[in-house]
Every structure is written in C-alpha cells, then in structure tokens.
Amino acid sequence: MSLLTEQLKGFGITFRTMLRKPITLGYPENKTPVFPRFRGRHRLWQYEDGLEKCVGCSLCVAACPADCIRVVAEDNTEEHRVSAGERFARIYEINMARCIFCGYCEVACPFDAITLEHSYELSERERSSLIYTKDMLLAEHPKQVPLRTEGQRV
Amino acid sequence: MADYARVDLDAENQVTFELNGRQVSAPAGTMLVDACYAHGVEVPIFCYEPRIGPPVGACRMCLVEVEGMRGLQTACSTPVRPDMVVRTDSPAAKDGQEGVLEILLMNHPLDCPVCDKGGECPLQDRSFKFGGGKSRFFEGKRHFPKPLELSSRIALDQERCISCFRCVRFSQEVAQDGQLTMQERGVQSQITTFSGDAYEDRFTGNIIDVCPVGALTSIPYRFVARPWDITNTPSVCGLCPVGCNTELTLRDGDVKRVTGRPDPNYEVEEGWLCDVGRWGFDGDGGITRLTRAIVRDANGERHTDLTDAVAAATVALRGASKPVGVLLGATATVEEAAIALELAGGALAGARVARLGIPAAPLAALRATPRAQLDEIERADLVAVVGGDPGLAQPITELRMRKAVLRNGARLVTIGSRPGTLADVATHVHAAPGALTAAVAELAAQIGATGRPVVLWDEAELAAEPAAAEALAEAVSANGATRQIELGADVNGAGLRALGIPATGLLEALEAGELGALLTVRADPRSAPGRVAWEAALEGDVPVVALATHADRTTDAATVVIPVQSLLEQEGTLVSMTGRAQRVRRGAEGPAGAAPGWEVLIALGHHLGAPPAYRTASAALAAAGGRYAGIEGLTYDAMGVGGVELPRPAADHLAADAGPARAAGSDGLALVATRDVYGGREASRAPALAAFHAPAAATVSPATAAALDVTDADTVTLTSPYGAASLPVRIVDGLSDDAVFVTLGTADAAAEALMPPDRGPVRVGVSVEARR
Ligand code: SF4
Ligand code: SF4
Ligand code: SF4
Ligand code: SF4
Ligand code: FES
Numbered sequence: 001m002s003l004l005t006e007q008l009k010g011f012g013i014t015f016r017t018m019l020r021k022p023i024t025l026g027y028p029e030n031k032t033p034v035f036p037r038f039r040g041r042h043r044l045w046q047y048e049d050g051l052e053k054c055v056g057c058s059l060c061v062a063a064c065p066a067d068c069i070r071v072v073a074e075d076n077t078e079e080h081r082v083s084a085g086e087r088f089a090r091i092y093e094i095n096m097a098r099c100i101f102c103g104y105c106e107v108a109c110p111f112d113a114i115t116l117e118h119s120y121e122l123s124e125r126e127r128s129s130l131i132y133t134k135d136m137l138l139a140e141h142p143k144q145v146p147l148r149t150e151g152q153r154v
Numbered sequence: 155m156a157d158y159a160r161v162d163l164d165a166e167n168q169v170t171f172e173l174n175g176r177q178v179s180a181p182a183g184t185m186l187v188d189a190c191y192a193h194g195v196e197v198p199i200f201c202y203e204p205r206i207g208p209p210v211g212a213c214r215m216c217l218v219e220v221e222g223m224r225g226l227q228t229a230c231s232t233p234v235r236p237d238m239v240v241r242t243d244s245p246a247a248k249d250g251q252e253g254v255l256e257i258l259l260m261n262h263p264l265d266c267p268v269c270d271k272g273g274e275c276p277l278q279d280r281s282f283k284f285g286g287g288k289s290r291f292f293e294g295k296r297h298f299p300k301p302l303e304l305s306s307r308i309a310l311d312q313e314r315c316i317s318c319f320r321c322v323r324f325s326q327e328v329a330q331d332g333q334l335t336m337q338e339r340g341v342q343s344q345i346t347t348f349s350g351d352a353y354e355d356r357f358t359g360n361i362i363d364v365c366p367v368g369a370l371t372s373i374p375y376r377f378v379a380r381p382w383d384i385t386n387t388p389s390v391c392g393l394c395p396v397g398c399n400t401e402l403t404l405r406d407g408d409v410k411r412v413t414g415r416p417d418p419n420y421e422v423e424e425g426w427l428c429d430v431g432r433w434g435f436d437g438d439g440g441i442t443r444l445t446r447a448i449v450r451d452a453n454g455e456r457h458t459d460l461t462d463a464v465a466a467a468t469v470a471l472r473g474a475s476k477p478v479g480v481l482l483g484a485t486a487t488v489e490e491a492a493i494a495l496e497l498a499g500g501a502l503a504g505a506r507v508a509r510l511g512i513p514a515a516p517l518a519a520l521r522a523t524p525r526a527q528l529d530e531i532e533r534a535d536l537v538a539v540v541g542g543d544p545g546l547a548q549p550i551t552e553l554r555m556r557k558a559v560l561r562n563g564a565r566l567v568t569i570g571s572r573p574g575t576l577a578d579v580a581t582h583v584h585a586a587p588g589a590l591t592a593a594v595a596e597l598a599a600q601i602g603a604t605g606r607p608v609v610l611w612d613e614a615e616l617a618a619e620p621a622a623a624e625a626l627a628e629a630v631s632a633n634g635a636t637r638q639i640e641l642g643a644d645v646n647g648a649g650l651r652a653l654g655i656p657a658t659g660l661l662e663a664l665e666a667g668e669l670g671a672l673l674t675v676r677a678d679p680r681s682a683p684g685r686v687a688w689e690a691a692l693e694g695d696v697p698v699v700a701l702a703t704h705a706d707r708t709t710d711a712a713t714v715v716i717p718v719q720s721l722l723e724q725e726g727t728l729v730s731m732t733g734r735a736q737r738v739r740r741g742a743e744g745p746a747g748a749a750p751g752w753e754v755l756i757a758l759g760h761h762l763g764a765p766p767a768y769r770t771a772s773a774a775l776a777a778a779g780g781r782y783a784g785i786e787g788l789t790y791d792a793m794g795v796g797g798v799e800l801p802r803p804a805a806d807h808l809a810a811d812a813g814p815a816r817a818a819g820s821d822g823l824a825l826v827a828t829r830d831v832y833g834g835r836e837a838s839r840a841p842a843l844a845a846f847h848a849p850a851a852a853t854v855s856p857a858t859a860a861a862l863d864v865t866d867a868d869t870v871t872l873t874s875p876y877g878a879a880s881l882p883v884r885i886v887d888g889l890s891d892d893a894v895f896v897t898l899g900t901a902d903a904a905a906e907a908l909m910p911p912d913r914g915p916v917r918v919g920v921s922v923e924a925r926r
Contacts, residue, residue: 055268057266057268057272058380058382058383061380062380062382071383073377074377086377087268087377110266
C-alpha cells in the first residue's frame with residue numbers, strides 16, 4: 001500500500017474523533033460520578049436523637065491493616081451521654097494519609113457507626129491536615145461527588 | 155493467667171494412659187486437664203485455677219470422654235489413672251463442650267464491644283475455638299443493674315458472670331479475707347460481699363486477673379485501652395523488697411495497668427499482686443513529680459534543663475575541697491550503685507558511698523545460713539515468723555503462708571510484739587519489744603524437732619536485737635533442713651549490700667565535717683530514720699546534688715535537683731529480699747525533663763573528667779558483674795524474665811557495717827517502728843488507693859492507753875533522745891503493752907524523727923498534747 005492511503009486512513013480516525021463528544025470531564029467544575037459501593041472518605045454516624053453510634057470499641061482499629069485509626073474511649077455518664085452504650089469514643093481519628101480504603105473498618109464495626117462514603121477529594125497542603133478528627137468525620141464532607149445512575153457510562 | 159498447673163513429665167511415678175489415641179504419661183495425681191496441656195492438648199476450662207485451690211467442677215467446661223466411665227467427665231477434677239483411655243476431641247466430648255458453651259452464652263450479654271475483657275477474654279477465645287458457633291436461644295436475657303462498684307477499684311458486671319466461683323474462692327481460700335460470696339441461685343446468682351459493703355481489702359485486685367470473663371474489671375483501667383492498643387512489658391514491682399514479677403500495660407507512652415504475669419514466677423509471687431503493687435503506679439505522676447531540673451545558687455532558684463543541671467552539679471561536686479559523700483536510697487538500682495562506686499573510685503576519688511538502710515553486720519551471720527525462696531514456704535511443715543508484720547510490709551508473703559496452712563496443714567507461728575495480719579491462722583507467741591531473744595530460744599527447740607521448718611525474720615526488728623539475730627542464726631544452722639527467708643525493709647537493700655555498700659559511716663563523716671558535698675541517688679535523708687541528725691549535719695553549707703523522682707524534703711533544700719526516671723520508666727536491676735536479681739524494664743516514657751538515674755550518673759562521670767567505659771545500663775551492669783563478688787557474672791541475659799538467685803553473702807560480709815551499740819534504757823515506752831506498704835508514701839500518692847489512705851498515728855494497746863490516760867481522740871507528743879513527733883492516738887487490741895507503734899515511710903515522716911539513723915532500739919516519752 002502506498003504512503004498516501006496509510007495517511008488518509010490515519011487522518012480518517014482523527015476527523016472522526018474530532019466530531020465525537022469528548023470523554024474528558026472539566027474537573028473540578030464537573031466530577032466523575034462514582035459507583036454506589038465506591039469506598040471513599042469515612043463518615044461517622046449518629047442516631048436521629050443525636051447520640052453517636054460509635055461506642056469506642058476499637059474493633060475498627062484492630063481490623064485496620066494500615067494502622068491509621070486511633071480511638072480513646074471514655075465512660076458515658078448521666079450528665080454527659082454521647083453514645084447509647086456504656087462507653088463512647090472521646091478521641092476518634094483517622095490518618096487519611098495512611099488509609100488504603102480497604103473498608104475493613106466498616107466491616108468490623110458492630111454498630112454500622114463508620115462507613116466509607118463517596119467523596120474522594122482528599123488532598124491537603126499539609127500532612128497534618130490529613131488526620132481527620134471525630135468532629136470532621138461526624139460532619140458531612142464539604143466536597144460531595146455525584147453517584148452514577150443505573151446504566152450510566154459517564 | 156496461669157490456667158494450667160505445671161506438670162513435671164520427668165518426675166517419678168509416671169502414669170501412662172491414652173490421650174486421643176496417643177500413649178502419654180504424667181505423674182500420678184495430675185489432673186487430666188494439666189496432663190493434656192502438658193502434652194499439647196488444650197481442654198477448655200473456666201473454673202479450674204490450680205493456684206486458687208483444688209478443683210470444684212463448677213463450670214462443666216472441661217468435659218472429656220473417658221472410656222469405661224458413664225457420661226462425660228470433668229477433666230479438671232479427674233486425676234490420671236493408669237491405662238485410662240481419654241478422648242478430648244471425640245464427637246461426644248465436642249458435643250458436651252459445645253453444649254456447655256451454649257448454656258453459658260445463653261444469658262451472656264452481647265457486650266464484647268463495650269466490655270473491657272474483650273480481646274483478652276477466655277470466654278471469647280473458647281467460644282471461638284470450642285463453641286458451636288450458633289445459639290438456639292432467642293428469649294430475652296437476664297438483666298441486672300450494671301456496672302456496680304464492688305469496691306472503689308473494682309467494677310462488677312453481674313450479667314457477664316458465669317458463676318465459676320474463682321473470685322469467691324480467691325477471697326475465701328487464698329486471701330482468706332472471707333468477704334466474697336455468691337448470693338441467690340441459678341440465673342439469679344450474684345457475686346457480693348457477705349455484709350453487702352464494698353470489697354475493700356489488701357489483695358482484692360487479683361480477682362480481676364482470675365475472672366475468666368469481664369464480670370470483674372479494674373475501675374482505674376476502665377475503657378482505657380484494648381488489647382491491640384497496648385504493649386505488655388514484663389517488669390518487677392519496686393514498692394517492697396519481695397520483688398513481685400509484674401506485667402506493665404503500656405499505651406501512648408504511659409503505664410495504664412499493672413497485672414500479675416500471665417506466666418507467674420512461682421518462686422516469688424505466684425502470679426498474685428497486692429493492691430499497692432497493682433494500682434500504686436498511679437502515683438508515679440502527680441503534682442510532686444519532678445519534671446524539670448532545679449539549680450539554687452547565689453542568684454536564687456532557677457528551673458533548667460538536664461544539661462545545665464548536670465554542669466551545675468559538676469561544679470558543686472568538684473568545688474568541694476574535701477571528699478564527697480554519695481548516699482543511695484533504698485530504690486537505687488544495682489546499676490546506679492555500681493556507677494556511683496565507680497565515680498567514687500575515679501571522678502570523685504575518695505568519696506564515701508553509703509546507703510540509707512539498716513547496718514548489715516548484726517545480721518550477717520543469719521544471712522549466711524541456708525536461704526529459701528518463697529515457694530519453699532509451701533513445702534514447710536512449720537513456718538515461723540520472727541518479728542515484723544509481713545502482711546503489711548511484704549504483703550505477698552502472707553498469701554504463701556496462708557496457703558501453707560490451709561492447703562498443706564503447716565503450723566504457723568508468729569513471734570513478736572503484735573499478732574499482725576496472720577492472727578486468724580497463726581499461733582501468736584508474744585514477745586515484748588527487746589525480748590525477742592528468749593522467744594527465739596523457745597523457737598529453736600521447736601525447729602530442732604521439725605522436719606522442714608522455714609523461718610521468716612524481720613530485718614528491722616532483728617537488727618535492733620543482735621542477740622536474737624545470733625540465736626536465730628544458730629537455730630537455723632543447727633537443723634540442716636531449716637531454711638530462712640529475710641523479711642527485708644528496703645526495696646533494693648540486698649542489691650546495695652551485695653556491692654558492699656554500708657549503711658553507716660557517711661553521716662558520721664558529715665557530722666565530723668569531713669565531707670565537702672553530698673550526692674543523693676533516690677535518697678531522702680531528711681525523711682529517713684534519724685532525719686533530725688541528718689538535718690543537723692546538712693545545716694551547714696554542704697552543697698547537695700539530689701537525683702530524685704519526686705519532690706521531697708531533700709530536693710526542697712538541695713543545691714541541684716536532677717529529676718530521674720522512676721522504676722516504671724527506666725532499666726535497672728533490683729535484688730529482692732530473698733536474693734533474686736530481677737530486671738526492671740522501661741515502660742512509661744516519663745517526664746521529658748527526667749533522665750534515667752544511671753544515665754545521669756554516667757554523664758556526671760563525663761563532666762567530672764573520668765568517663766566510665768560504658769554508656770548503657772546493661773553494659774554498666776556487666777562491668778559491675780565482673781568487679782563485685784556479690785553479683786558475679788550478673789548480666790541482663792543471665793537474669794532473663796524470671797531473675798536469678800545471687801549467692802548468699804558470707805558470714806563476715808560487711809562486718810564493719812554496724813551502728814554504735816545502743817542500750818535502750820528503761821525510761822518511757824518502747825518504740826516499735828513498723829512498715830506498711832499500704833500506708834506508705836508511694837501508696838498515698840496514688841488516687842486509686844484512696845481507700846487505704848489513713849493518717850499516721852501513734853498506736854498503743856488498750857492497757858497502755860489506760861495507763862497513759864489517753865483515748866483515740868487525743869494527740870500525743872512522743873519524745874526520744876533523737877527527736878520528737880506529735881501524732882494522733884489509735885488504740886488497737888493485741889499489741890504489746892508499754893510500747894508505742896508508729897509507721898515508717900508515711901508522708902509526714904513523723905516516726906523517722908524519733909529514731910537514730912541505724913534504727914537501734916528506742917524508748918519514747920509520751921505527753922498528751924491535745925484532748926478532744
Ligand atoms: S479503610 Fe482505611 S481506615 Fe479503614 S481499615 Fe482500611 S486502611 Fe484502615
Ligand atoms: S467506629 Fe465502630 S468499630 Fe470503630 S470504635 Fe466505633 S463502634 Fe467500634
Ligand atoms: S466477658 Fe468476654 S464474651 Fe462476655 S462480653 Fe466481655 S468480652 Fe464478650
Ligand atoms: S465474677 Fe468472674 S470470677 Fe467471679 S464467679 Fe463470676 S465469672 Fe467467676
Ligand atoms: S474447668 Fe472443669 S468444671 Fe470448670
């Protein structure tokens with residue numbers, strides 16, 4: 001085959017593609033939607049009455065292969081009741097710089113207190129900002145991402 | 155804990171039987187569970203605990219199949235018999251074990267996530283390993299109010315209790331305090347005290363260790379950590395000279411819990427701890443802890459860092475035109491003492507090294523007689539306690555003596571001025587203070603007629619009566635089977651003596667103006683016996699460099715104060731009263747401004763221009779082991795985790811270490827200075843031990859109180875030739891008449907003011923100060 005037909009074939013692809021809808025996204029204005037079971041940033045949950053589901057049992061700590069969760073528990077008292085059980089987590093921290101998003105903590109938790117949610121925008125300018133405290137984990141993440149709908153191909 | 159008893163597979167009279175198809179053997183009389191364990195077969199148990207006593211078969215967990223016996227047998231209470239055929243893994247045995255677990259879990263709450271036992275819970279482990287994995291029980295579970303405070307230190311969760319009776323049996327048969335009992339029956343069974351009051355006693359914490367579930371948990375440790383949050387370090391308790399082997403639970407650089415070793419040292423504490431050893435760690439921090447170095451000079455007082463303080467200490471010590479004195483306290487480690495001796499040989503040439511303690515010479519002959527470790531008490535047929543009150547001063551020894559009486563039928567005799575904590579099991583032979591010699595002569599006759607006597611003798615009381623000590627030494631050596639155990643007064647007294655350090659000489663030199671400076675290592679002479687004399691001797695402008703953990707009278711006045719790490723924070727070696735060298739391990743990190751005592755001393759050597767040839771504690775010990783006969787060849791490796799017994803000192807060891815001969819005279823009342831770990835300074839710093847905190851008192855018998863015309867609402871002033879103290883009166887039955895009992899080591903050091911530095915016999919005058 002001659003050089004010319006080769007080239008025409010190549011340009012053919014180029015022109016065809018030029019007319020297609022682009023598959024890149026204009027991040028950060030547009031975010032890649034994630035699957036419902038995507039494992040992103042953690043969230044600690046509360047019951048409707050405001051009591052924390054977490055009882056500070058440290059099972060997530062034991063399960064975590066990256067050793068990035070730290071829990072320090074304390075007694076609930078009548079005057080200061082944080083969770084439904086006898087104990088609650090006074091300190092609950094996850095070092096997001098170390099987390100490998102395996103989801104073992106979620107599996108280990110007997111109270112569904114911790115889950116991995118969908119946000120993935122976790123970059124910070126300092127490592128120390130990547131240590132998420134209990135307050136941060138109890139609150140909704142400010143940078144939400146869209147979910148994929150059924151059959152959606154981006 | 156030590157769930158299974160030790161089995162000696164090489165002992166005589168082995169019995170051969172079949173275990174899961176294998177031919178194995180064990181000594182006759184061994185319980186099946188122990189024999190199985192020794193051969194690598196774990197039979198699950200809950201109630202069986204050989205240290206507490208004979209099996210009771212309360213939990214039925216240990217079911218196994220024994221051919222020819224109807225039904226399943228409890229392996230914890232079935233001794234091995236020749237040719238028996240045992241199956242622990244047959245379908246019938248497994249079905250039995252699963253069934254028992256299912257019943258135990260029927261009413262067991264789903265508390266694991268909030269239960270302090272979770273992760274180190276035998277019920278969890280055995281459910282996992284031997285359970286059926288499913289429950290057929292869907293009805294509601296029993297409920298109790300929880301948690302309850304069984305005492306100020308122990309929380310009780312009745313829902314979790316599996317009625318194994320271990321705690322009750324500990325209380326009844328080991329501590330023999332007769333307090334705990336099981337109330338109601340069936341699912342309503344509850345642990346409680348007979349009186350319904352709090353379970354306050356001296357050994358209560360052990361029930362936490364023996365409880366196989368989370369029914370009994372430590373209140374100070376409540377929700378503090380999970381087993382995977384912590385590391386455990388084997389160490390040794392530094393609060394009394396028994397030297398119980400402990401395990402430190404560490405989290406975030408701090409000691410959070412002290413427990414008995416899971417693998418007990420049967421020659422020492424057998425896995426038990428007294429409550430002070432268990433919760434006293436709590437007092438290591440606190441407001442009196444020294445966290446920064448202090449230098450006092452012409453410009454006043456300044457807080458500073460370690461480097462600056464060591465430099466200031468160097469100036470103070472080198473500036474002295476006369477030799478320096480080095481005073482070692484009772485908790486100074488062997489390493490620190492050895493480095494101090496090396497400084498005295500080089501950097502501080504001519505320095506005089508002494509320890510705060512009891513002169514060794516009067517007791518040398520007695521110490522040279524055959525010695526025993528504590529386990530020997532169990533094998534004795536006669537146990538004699540000469541002087542002292544071991545239950546308060548060397549607490550764990552009390553449990554051994556009670557065991558000897560209850561389980562082996564030994565005869566227990568206490569001789570001295572007070573019946574003490576063993577009164578309910580011992581025959582008390584009264585001997586007024588100063589009259590031990592006659593009682594010892596009587597004892598000698600009894601020892602001679604007994605097969606295996608063990609004599610425990612009180613260091614302080616026999617040092618005050620050298621004639622009695624000599625008589626006892628003769629009595630012990632007369633019958634070759636007799637063994638003696640010293641009830642020591644000072645934590646590392648034996649270690650300091652092994653290095654040849656005397657208790658006398660330093661104060662005398664100081665008084666004579668022969669010393670230019672004083673270096674104290676974990677020593678507070680201003681709170682020690684003879685403190686009035688010490689204070690007078692330090693009155694001049696002798697600079698004092700104090701290495702201490704907590705602020706005390708000496709650091710308050712010292713020129714340079716260097717904070718050192720406590721025995722929970724640094725490496726070290728302590729020698730127990732029975733001559734065991736044991737390793738203290740670094741647990742907590744301690745305050746940032748403190749350094750290990752040995753490191754400070756090495757740094758001083760460097761600053762003084764004669765650096766020692768080592769830089770670590772282990773090298774310092776190895777160097778000392780090559781130099782001093784008393785600790786020959788001692789290294790960390792040689793000690794391992796269980797320690798080694800050092801050779802007994804020779805009869806002429808420290809022969810010159812004697813105080814002046816003191817005649818007590820006959821004016822006034824005899825002073826008996828007792829030791830009480832529970833009332834001591836360390837215990838008083840620990841908030842967890844608040845139940846033991848009691849003010850120091852002058853304790854007298856009712857007759858003496860009547861003769862003095864005082865009641866226990868009065869305060870008296872005691873006056874001795876050495877000093878005076880004013881104390882509230884307490885009246886206690888059973889004490890010697892014409893004697894006043896005071897406690898050493900309390901926070902106000904009142905008793906110490908009445909005594910001479912060598913603690914010789916003292917008589918005091920009593921005058922009523924205030925009446926109420
Ligand atoms: S997801 Fe992260 S935090 Fe959770 S267990 Fe895995 S590594 Fe640990
Ligand atoms: S998040 Fe769940 S597993 Fe982790 S401490 Fe809380 S309750 Fe326990
Ligand atoms: S005692 Fe053991 S099995 Fe029971 S709740 Fe506590 S951890 Fe779980
Ligand atoms: S409290 Fe613990 S040790 Fe006592 S009977 Fe119950 S389970 Fe056994
Ligand atoms: S361990 Fe044998 S009955 Fe409890």
